[in-house]
Each structure stands twice: as C-alpha cells, then as structure tokens.
Amino acid sequence: MAQIFINGEAHEVPEGQMLIEATDALGIDVPRFCYHRGLSVAANCRMCLVEVANRKTPAPACATPVSEGMEVQTHSEGALEARRAIMEFLLINHPLDCPICDQGGECDLQDFALAHGSGHSRYREPKRAVADEDLGPLIETEMTRCIHCTRCVRFGEEVGGYAELGATFRGEEMEIGTYVGRTVESELSGNMIDLCPVGALTSKPYRYKARVWEMRHHPTICPHCPVGCNMKVEEVDDEVKRVLPVTNDAINEDWICDKGRYSYEAVHHDRVAEPHIKVGDRWRAVSWETAFNAALKGLRSVGSDLAAAVAPTATVEEQWLTQHLVRGLGATDIDHRLGLADPDLDAGVANATPLLGQRLVDLEALDGALVIGGNPRKDQPLANHRLRKAVARGARVSALGPVRYPRNLDHFRDLVHGPGQAAPAVAAVAKAVAEAGGAGVPANLQGADAEEAGLDPREVQELADSLIHGRQTSVLVGTLAQEDPQAGELIRLAHQAARLAGAAFGYLAAYGNSVGAWATGCVPHRGPGGDPVREGRPAAAFLASDPRRGILTLGCDPLVEAADPVAAQAAFEAAELHVAITSHWSATARAADVVLPMAAYPENEGAYASGEGRLQAFGPAASPVGEARPAWKILRVLAHTLGVPESEFVEVGEIRERAEAALTRAGIALGASPPEPGPALEAEPRSGPGLLRVPARHIYHDDLFVRRAPALQEQFGRLTATISPEDAAERGVDEGDAVRFEGPGGSARLPVHLDGGVPPGVAWIPAGEDAASLGPAFGWVRLSDRAAGRTGEAVTADPSEA
Amino acid sequence: MELPEPVTRRIDQARTRYPAEEPRAAVIEALHAAQDELGWLDQPTLDAVADYLGLEPIKVYEAATFYDMFNREPVGRHHVRVCTNISCWLCDSDAVTDRLRERLGIDFGETTSDGRFTLTEVECLGACGGAPVIWIGRSYYENATPERVEEILDGLE
Numbered sequence: 001m002a003q004i005f006i007n008g009e010a011h012e013v014p015e016g017q018m019l020i021e022a023t024d025a026l027g028i029d030v031p032r033f034c035y036h037r038g039l040s041v042a043a044n045c046r047m048c049l050v051e052v053a054n055r056k057t058p059a060p061a062c063a064t065p066v067s068e069g070m071e072v073q074t075h076s077e078g079a080l081e082a083r084r085a086i087m088e089f090l091l092i093n094h095p096l097d098c099p100i101c102d103q104g105g106e107c108d109l110q111d112f113a114l115a116h117g118s119g120h121s122r123y124r125e126p127k128r129a130v131a132d133e134d135l136g137p138l139i140e141t142e143m144t145r146c147i148h149c150t151r152c153v154r155f156g157e158e159v160g161g162y163a164e165l166g167a168t169f170r171g172e173e174m175e176i177g178t179y180v181g182r183t184v185e186s187e188l189s190g191n192m193i194d195l196c197p198v199g200a201l202t203s204k205p206y207r208y209k210a211r212v213w214e215m216r217h218h219p220t221i222c223p224h225c226p227v228g229c230n231m232k233v234e235e236v237d238d239e240v241k242r243v244l245p246v247t248n249d250a251i252n253e254d255w256i257c258d259k260g261r262y263s264y265e266a267v268h269h270d271r272v273a274e275p276h277i278k279v280g281d282r283w284r285a286v287s288w289e290t291a292f293n294a295a296l297k298g299l300r301s302v303g304s305d306l307a308a309a310v311a312p313t314a315t316v317e318e319q320w321l322t323q324h325l326v327r328g329l330g331a332t333d334i335d336h337r338l339g340l341a342d343p344d345l346d347a348g349v350a351n352a353t354p355l356l357g358q359r360l361v362d363l364e365a366l367d368g369a370l371v372i373g374g375n376p377r378k379d380q381p382l383a384n385h386r387l388r389k390a391v392a393r394g395a396r397v398s399a400l401g402p403v404r405y406p407r408n409l410d411h412f413r414d415l416v417h418g419p420g421q422a423a424p425a426v427a428a429v430a431k432a433v434a435e436a437g438g439a440g441v442p443a444n445l446q447g448a449d450a451e452e453a454g455l456d457p458r459e460v461q462e463l464a465d466s467l468i469h470g471r472q473t474s475v476l477v478g479t480l481a482q483e484d485p486q487a488g489e490l491i492r493l494a495h496q497a498a499r500l501a502g503a504a505f506g507y508l509a510a511y512g513n514s515v516g517a518w519a520t521g522c523v524p525h526r527g528p529g530g531d532p533v534r535e536g537r538p539a540a541a542f543l544a545s546d547p548r549r550g551i552l553t554l555g556c557d558p559l560v561e562a563a564d565p566v567a568a569q570a571a572f573e574a575a576e577l578h579v580a581i582t583s584h585w586s587a588t589a590r591a592a593d594v595v596l597p598m599a600a601y602p603e604n605e606g607a608y609a610s611g612e613g614r615l616q617a618f619g620p621a622a623s624p625v626g627e628a629r630p631a632w633k634i635l636r637v638l639a640h641t642l643g644v645p646e647s648e649f650v651e652v653g654e655i656r657e658r659a660e661a662a663l664t665r666a667g668i669a670l671g672a673s674p675p676e677p678g679p680a681l682e683a684e685p686r687s688g689p690g691l692l693r694v695p696a697r698h699i700y701h702d703d704l705f706v707r708r709a710p711a712l713q714e715q716f717g718r719l720t721a722t723i724s725p726e727d728a729a730e731r732g733v734d735e736g737d738a739v740r741f742e743g744p745g746g747s748a749r750l751p752v753h754l755d756g757g758v759p760p761g762v763a764w765i766p767a768g769e770d771a772a773s774l775g776p777a778f779g780w781v782r783l784s785d786r787a788a789g790r791t792g793e794a795v796t797a798d799p800s801e802a
Numbered sequence: 803m804e805l806p807e808p809v810t811r812r813i814d815q816a817r818t819r820y821p822a823e824e825p826r827a828a829v830i831e832a833l834h835a836a837q838d839e840l841g842w843l844d845q846p847t848l849d850a851v852a853d854y855l856g857l858e859p860i861k862v863y864e865a866a867t868f869y870d871m872f873n874r875e876p877v878g879r880h881h882v883r884v885c886t887n888i889s890c891w892l893c894d895s896d897a898v899t900d901r902l903r904e905r906l907g908i909d910f911g912e913t914t915s916d917g918r919f920t921l922t923e924v925e926c927l928g929a930c931g932g933a934p935v936i937w938i939g940r941s942y943y944e945n946a947t948p949e950r951v952e953e954i955l956d957g958l959e
Binding site: 162180 | 845858859860861863864867868
C-alpha cells in the first residue's frame with residue numbers, strides 16, 4: 001500500500017495502481033473518455049488530467065501510477081483549466097446535433113461539455129465530416145461524432161478477441177471503422193455501443209425509439225445461457241425499448257452478448273396474443289375460459305397418458321409447477337432435454353445436473369483446461385471471456401471436438417477427432433492422463449487408442465501433460481457433448497479424465513436454466529431435489545417412436561429443438577391432444593390443439609439457476625402482450641382445476657419456495673461440483689453413409705425467443721452447412737452454393753460454407769428451423785445434388801422422403 | 803490472392819528479426835515488399851498480407867493508411883516525389899515543381915494518361931543538404947533545378 005494525498009486528504013491505496021483506479025475506488029470524480037476498467041490504458045483523450053505536485057504539466061490519471069507520498073489535485077484551477085482546453089479541442093469537430101442523437105441524455109461528452117466546456121466556440125472554420133459505414137443490423141454509425149477514444153477498437157481486440165474495427169488514416173483524418181464496410185460479426189459487438197462515450201456507435205434496433213430520460217429501468221436476468229448475465233430492461237409506457245448490461249463482477253462484469261442484448265425485439269414479433277383452439281383445420285381466437293375448458297377436457301380425457309416437454313429456458317417456478325401438474329395427474333414422462341440424442345443417459349449417468357463445478361471467476365484463474373465438445377465462444381460468450389482472460393495470463397486451454405470452431409482465443413491444443421469418435425477420443429485423453437500420472441491405466445481405458453480416434457498421439461500427450469501439471473485445471477463438458485448420442489459415455493470418461501488429472505470437473509450447461517430444470521424435477525427419473533419418482537421416459541422416447549395420447553409443451557418448440565424434429569412431428573400427429581403454452585407462434589404451436597399464450601421473459605417473473613449454481617430472481621418489466629399471462633398462473637389454474645393437491649398458489653414466491661427447497665436438496669449452491677456420474681453403458685462406434693452431422697448449436701437459433709428477434713435474424717438468420725474443402729471439392733460444391741442435404745428424416749436446402757476446421761466426413765449443421773426437416777440432429781446426411789442458383793427455393797419437410 | 807514468391811521471401815526474412823509471437827512487427831516491411839513488387843497496394847493485396855502474417859485485416863489497413871509512402875491507388879511506372887518542405891522551398895522547389903507539372907501536364911496526385919509518371923508532393927526526405935530533392939524509384943536527385951528536371955525525365959523510359 002502507498003499513502004497518497006488527493007485534494008489534501010491522505011488515502012491508503014494499493015501500490016502500482018493507476019491514479020484513476022484509486023480515485024474511482026474512493027468515489028472521487030475524474031472525467032474520462034478513453035479509459036475503461038475493462039480495457040487497456042490508451043491515455044489518448046487526456047480528459048482525466050490532474051495536477052500532481054512537483055510535475056510541471058498536468059498528468060493523465062489513467063496512466064499515472066500512484067507512488068508513496070504523491071500529492072494530487074483533481075479539481076484545482078490548473079486541473080480544471082487543462083480539462084477545459086481538452087474539451088475545446090474535442091468540440092472543434094463534434095457536431096451540435098444532440099437533439100437528434102440517441103446518445104443525448106446519457107452522453108459523456110454532453111455531460112462533460114456542461115461541466116467543463118465553454119458556452120461558446122472560438123472555432124470558425126468548417127468542421128470535418130466522416131462518411132458512415134454500414135456495420136450491419138445491430139450497430140448504427142454516425143462517425144462524424146467520433147472523438148477517437150478507441151474504446152471500441154480496444155474492445156474488439158481485447159475482449160471480443162478479433163479486431164474488426166480499427167483506426168485508419170491519421171491525424172485529423174483518422175477514422176474509426178472497418179475500412180472496407182464489413183459487417184461487425186462479434187457476438188459481443190453491442191458492448192461497443194455501451195463503451196462509446198458519444199453517439200458515434202448507437203444501437204440500430206433502438207434508433208429513434210425513445211429518449212433515455214423517459215425510460216424506466218427494470219433489473220432482469222438473461223434467460224438464454226447458463227451464465228445468467230445481469231441486465232436491465234428499459235421500457236416506456238409498457239413497451240420494451242432496449243436491454244443493457246448491469247455490472248456484476250462475479251458474473252458478466254460490464255458486458256453482455258448480442259443475444260442477450262437484442263433478443264428483446266422478439267417481445268413484439270410473432271406473439272400469441274390470445275388463447276386459440278383449433279376447430280377442424282382452422283384456428284379460432286377464444287376467451288381464456290373457452291381455451292381452459294378445451295385444455296381441461298382434453299387433459300381429463302388423456303389422464304395419466306400424458307407427456308410434457310419443458311423449455312430449459314423456463315423459470316424454476318414454471319419448471320417446478322409443470323412437473324407438479326404432470327406428476328399430480330399420474331403421468332411420468334417429463335423432460336427438458338429436447339435435444340438429447342442419448343436415450344440411455346439416465347440409465348448410466350443417473351444425475352447429469354450441468355453445474356459448472358466452480359465459479360465463473362475461478363475460470364480465469366485456471367492454468368489449464370480442456371473443453372470437450374463445446375464452442376463456449378458462441379454457447380456461453382461470457383464464460384468464454386473468462387477463459388480468454390486465463391489464456392492471456394498464460395493458461396493452457398485446449399479443446400477437443402468434432403470440428404475446430406472459428407476461435408477467438410489461442411488454444412494450447414485444438415484437437416478434432418474422427419467423425420463419430422467423440423467417446424474414443426475422450427478415452428484416449430483419459431488414458432494419456434493416466435499414463436502421465438504414473439498411477440497405472442484403469443482397465444476400462446486399456447484399449448483406448450488416440451490414432452484410432454483420429455488424433456495425433458503426441459498432441460494428446462501434450463494435452464494430458466497440460467492438465468496434470470497445472471496448479472488449477474478443469475475439464476469442462478461442452479453443450480454439444482451433453483446432447484451427443486454417446487453423452488453418457490462421454491460424460492463418464494470426461495469425469496474420469498478429470499479425476500485422474502486432479503482437475504475440477506464441470507459442464508458448460510446447454511441452456512439458460514438447465515440446472516434449474518434438473519433440480520426441479522423436469523427429468524423423467526428424478527423428482528424435485530432428486531426425490532424418487534415413478535420413472536418415466538425421456539424426450540428422446542416420447543417425442544419420437546413412443547408418443548403418449550396427450551402432450552403438453554411449455555415455452556419450447558420441439559419441432560425445431562428436438563433431437564429428431566421429424567420424429568417429433570410424427571409423435572404430435574399421433575397424439576390426441578396437444579396443449580401448447582407458448583409466448584410465440586412456432587411450428588409446435590401451429591401443430592397444437594389448444595394454444596395458451598404465456599408472457600415472454602421481459603414480461604415474466606421468476607428465477608433462473610445459473611451454471612454456477614446461483615439462483616437469480618427477476619420481476620416483470622412490462623405487461624404481457626394482449627391476453628398473454630405468466631405461465632405459472634396458467635399452470636396453477638390447470639393444476640388446481642384438475643384437482644392436483646397443493647396447487648393453490650397466489651404469488652410466484654410461494655412456488656419459488658418449493659423450487660428453492662428442491663434446489664437445496666439437489667445440492668445446487670454457488671460453485672458446487674456436479675454429481676459424480678454413474679457407470680455409463682458402452683457406446684457403439686458410429687458409422688454410416690455420407691457425412692456425419694454435427695449439430696453444434698447456433699447462438700442465434702437455439703431458443704424460440706431468439707429465433708423471433710428480427711435484427712439478430714437479419715444478420716445471422718440463415719443457417720449454413722459447414723463442410724470441409726475436401727468434401728466440397730469431391731462433390732463439386734463451392735462456397736455459398738445452396739445444396740440439398742438429405743437426412744434420415746427428409747431433406748433441407750442449405751447454403752454451404754467451406755472451413756478447414758471441419759474434418760472430411762463431417763457436416764456442421766446447427767439445429768434450427770431451416771434444418772429441422774433433416775430429422776435426427778446427430779444423423780447422417782448426404783449432399784444430393786448441386787443446386788447452384790436456386791437459393792430461393794423453399795425448404796420442404798417430407799418425412800416420407802427418408 | 804496469393805502473394806508472389808519474392809514478397810513472401812522478404813516477409814519471411816523480416817520476420818526473423820522480430821519475436822515469433824509478434825507478427826504485427828513485420829507489417830511495414832511486408833507492405834514495402836508487396837508494394838515494391840506490385841507497384842501499389844489494393845485491398846486483395848492487403849488482405850493477402852494479413853493472411854500471410856496471421857493478422858486481422860484491419861491491422862494491415864491501419865498501417866497502410868497511416869503511412870503516406872504506401873500507395874493505395876495505382877501509380878505510374880515512375881513515381882516522382884518532390885519535397886516542398888522548408889529547406890527545399892527556400893532553395894526554390896517551386897521552380898522545380900512548376901517545371902514538373904508543366905512538362906508532365908499533371909498536378910500533384912495525378913498520373914499521366916500514358917501511365918508513365920505519377921507526381922506526388924511529399925514531406926521532408928531527410929536530404930536537406932542537397933535541397934531541393936526529387937525522389938524517383940530507388941534514386942534521390944539532389945540540388946534539383948528546372949533544367950535538371952528536363953534531363954532527369956529525358957533519362958527515364
């Protein structure tokens with residue numbers, strides 16, 4: 001610690017800190033444009049100039065380390081004069097367009113001009129103007145307003161992991177942009193808008209939608225991924241206008257990803273505004289009473305011959321109440337793992353509650369990590385950011401999966417196994433870890449062979465060494481591996497590798513509230529808190545070959561999200577009754593008999609359990625559209641009217657108490673380790689004709705809400721099939737060609753992207769509406785013909801084609 | 803596009819002088835290599851340099867636009883650059899530039915219609931002892947006069 005004097009007062013501050021960090025911690029106001037605590041120090045705006053005793057010139061607080069006995073004046077006449085001069089320079093070229101600028105009211109330049117600027121300008125010459133670039137549907141530019149603080153540039157490089165914006169030209173001609181007018185594609189791009197201290201970068205979907213001083217702020221929790229970012233929804237007159245991050249150093253720091261930021265637009269799109277029932281082939285909007293009566297009649301008629309598919313992005317209250325209803329009716333089939341392709345997971349790994357196994361902040365302290373079958377950059381962008389920080393510190397982070405994803409951090413080893421060889425590949429890693437550890441190779445790993453799994457044995461050995469020799473290491477099971485047809489074997493082997501290496505074990509959970517869904521009993525073999533229940537069958541069964549007479553869907557769209565959407569279609573057709581509780585119209589809603597409109601997340605109240613094991617509650621930011629109601633109220637009425645005992649809930653808090661108790665019984669706590677997997681069943685190696693499909697999730701396609709967000713869909717809405725250049729050359733396919741792929745369930749026409757990160761024999765086709773007609777997500781696909789130029793043709797889903 | 807072999811050879815050489823993990827250190831040398839071979843730097847060339855060095859393209863765009871001596875427009879076979887900074891100006895660079903403009907029929911920043919000459923006004927070339935200075939290709943022409951201008955241009959194809 002060093003003693004320094006700020007404005008005459010003595011303070012103890014950590015040695016080596018920059019002065020601005022000390023003043024920020026002490027709550028002493030020093031204005032700044034370029035400095036941001038999450039970015040490197042550029043010291044180019046000079047707005048934070050302060051006077052330091054025995055220095056002739058003012059010093060930038062952001063780039064002046066504190067030292068013992070330092071005397072600083074932050075608000076002396078000299079300091080203020082320096083800032084006045086800086087403001088005069090900055091305002092020379094800045095337009096006076098505050099009244100039409102979206103940044104107005106929350107603009108640092110505007111605020112500091114008021115505090116430090118002059119009332120008039122001495123500058124009589126023409127101002128410079130800068131041509132705007134189109135950076136895509138998310139970021140609006142007005143580059144004449146730019147003051148060259150370079151925060152956005154540093155963000156791209158340091159946090160986004162890939163520099164897209166830069167400072168081209170120099171001096172007065174310096175411009176911030178891509179230089180070539182490219183769309184900014186980072187999944188974290190929206191943070192540049194928050195960072196921009198002026199109105200140069202603003203949100204395109206929010207443009208001219210509201211003035212900041214009119215808006216009310218409602219704290220909320222992002223529903224999309226298990227990081228559980230803290231956010232706020234801003235609203236005027238009950239209309240959601242935008243979403244911004246709320247700083248939480250333990251979770252999302254100052255950032256959120258574009259999915260969390262822009263998905264709110266879905267609140268206004270394709271909503272189910274009234275209850276509907278299907279009469280013959282036609283939809284009829286009806287009153288709640290009529291709709292309830294139809295649902296109740298149907299539910300009474302199917303009785304316990306009922307299955308329920310619950311969204312993993314539903315709240316713990318909705319999840320708890322759904323299983324309460326379903327099990328109260330004597331039914332047993334309930335699941336939230338719609339995409340799970342391993343029907344035997346529960347028989348092997350009895351409890352795969354996908355906890356991270358550590359805190360998010362622990363990730364950045366790792367010295368070694370292995371992510372198996374996952375793409376954290378797109379699946380959990382802000383968990384990935386922690387891994388990036390670890391790498392910046394020198395950590396050796398490796399990946400093992402069916403494809404090599406476009407990366408934004410330097411992997412120590414980025415291994416791609418042979419098609420369908422996920423489990424043998426993990427076994428080979430576990431074996432290498434055992435050998436390096438010197439304690440002997442366990443019997444089940446004796447036969448493992450890196451080369452047979454398509455890996456280079458030397459690289460596997462190096463990877464194993466990095467896990468053993470780190471002080472703190474982790475083995476993380478990614479989102480794709482959790483849904484793999486061999487998920488049980490993968491999870492058990494990954495756990496074994498972690499144990500042999502002395503590493504922590506955890507999951508990068510697949511969806512927002514997966515942990516909550518497991519703990520509240522939205523799995524067929526475990527009740528709330530892991531209580532024993534009469535065992536039912538997983539979604540892989542009841543959404544496929546073995547449907548029930550009745551089906552209830554809550555907030556999900558199995559016709560897109562199921563492990564086999566084509567089989568799910570057949571299951572729906574076979575069912576007598578399908579009640580869909582949904583916020584949006586979807587393929588699933590259209591296939592239902594009764595549609596009950598529920599509140600979307602900004603209108604909802606409840607809580608999500610994050611991958612860390614944190615339960616975070618939030619309240620509504622706006623009223624539900626039309627006649628929509630929070631799903632917990634809909635479920636309560638159904639449960640109560642059908643005579644399910646203990647269903648008289650008046651407030652969501654009463655249900656939360658039950659859900660929270662379940663979470664506690666299930667051992668969900670901050671940083672808790674996931675349960676040990678039981679012995680998995682031996683997995684069969686897979687082989688088949690054509691290319692093995694890898695359905696690695698697409699960040700903007702993996703839940704119903706984000707699929708209805710216009711700006712995100714405008715930018716990234718088209719699903720592409722990524723194949724290897726080798727396979728493309730063999731089949732005469734070029735980049736961008738629209739190609740008909742044939743899967744076991746049917747065909748889909750998709751534009752092709754070539755990437756050397758995909759090995760021959762594999763087609764990376766994410767799950768999504770465009771790909772649902774192929775059938776099994778982990779199935780085999782063939783390229784049927786070359787169809788250049790016919791990109792506009794509609795994708796048809798015809799199960800009979802198989 | 804692929805960079806021609808002489809360019810990649812020079813880049814490889816340049817890289818040996820810098821730490822292996824800092825490919826960005828070789829950007830300027832790489833751009834000079836590309837420009838010497840190709841005459842000017844179009845966007846595909848900049849992208850190819852970025853690709854070869856393993857950098858994001860914007861890093862290369864930044865360097866190429868910051869430095870005036872990188873040509874981002876096509877130039878003539880002979881790129882005539884005249885210094886008009888204070889030493890040269892005091893030694894009557896005006897007469898030299900006037901003669902150049904008159905003889906070539908173009909102004910600063912322009913290229914003759916036959917594609918032979920491009921005329922550029924530049925800042926100090928660091929040869930004030932021989933002011934005024936003209937720089938063409940790999941040669942400096944010091945103590946330039948309008949008469950020398952005629953001789954120099956006559957000597958070029």
